[in-house]
Amino acid sequence: MGTYIEIGGVRTWYDEDGSGEPLVLLHGGLSPNETWGPQMPEFAKHFRVLAPERCGHGHTPDIDGPFSYDDMATDTIGSSKRSSTVRRISSGGATAASSV
Helix, strand or coil: CEEEEEECCEEEEEEEEECCCEEEEECCCCCCHHHHCCCHHHHHCCCEEEEECCCCCCCCCCCCCCCCHHHHHHHHHHHHCCCCEEEECCHHHHHHHHCC
């Protein structure tokens, strides 16, 4: 079930389901979390699935001015709060790489 949380001063849409070790799902560019629709229920059987939507995607509004993969990585790290397994597609991979 999704809800809004405040991350880095941005009202960010955040889907969460399941329990156990955290698994962060990062959607691709120009895609919302619905991209994960078929996989989320299966992942949630084994993990606590955390799926933030990045700025300007899906339910999360765009921000004024530029933002970078480093900015998105900082927001993603802020949403997960602890070590997580990460699955990503498309530009979600660039966001994950920026958080290393």
